[in-house]
Amino acid sequence: MTYEETARLFKAMSDPKRVQIIDILSCGELCACDLLEHFDFTQPTLSHHMKVLMQAGIVQSRKSGIWHYYSLRDASILKVQQVLASFLQEKEVCVCNNIHKKKEPIS
Template structure:
């Protein structure tokens, strides 16, 4: 993951509601109605947040019957966490040593 990719993901995550949604999904996959029960905003507002999270790749979806199920996408989140560790941990490859 490069700085540009990281910046795009962090921009999506810069909204407190989206951070809370990601936290909820860390407990396991959920449908929109289950997610919405934790918030005081409308279904269209949730749809906006979920669209941002899905388009960024942070969240993945699939259908179960008529429900859309949302889950954290660990294929994106794991490299994001690794990149943050690299940024905040002193190491031999630090930009300042180049």
């Protein structure tokens, strides 16, 4: 995953309401009307949050009649988990190696 892709995911998750939406959807697919019950904002605001989450690839939607149903894209959540885990793992090729080489003491 590139830095740009990672930043797009994290940016989408940088809003507390969107994090709450992700948490709620972790229980399974929900209709927009059911999601709205958990928040004190309007349907257009929910639509904005869902658009951001869908553009980042975190959420997917389907339409059934007049209702929109939302669910998590498991692959995106797993990518976030893998990126976070990779920050704690030693790597054979790492940007840190170049940084440490450049900061050698001057004799």
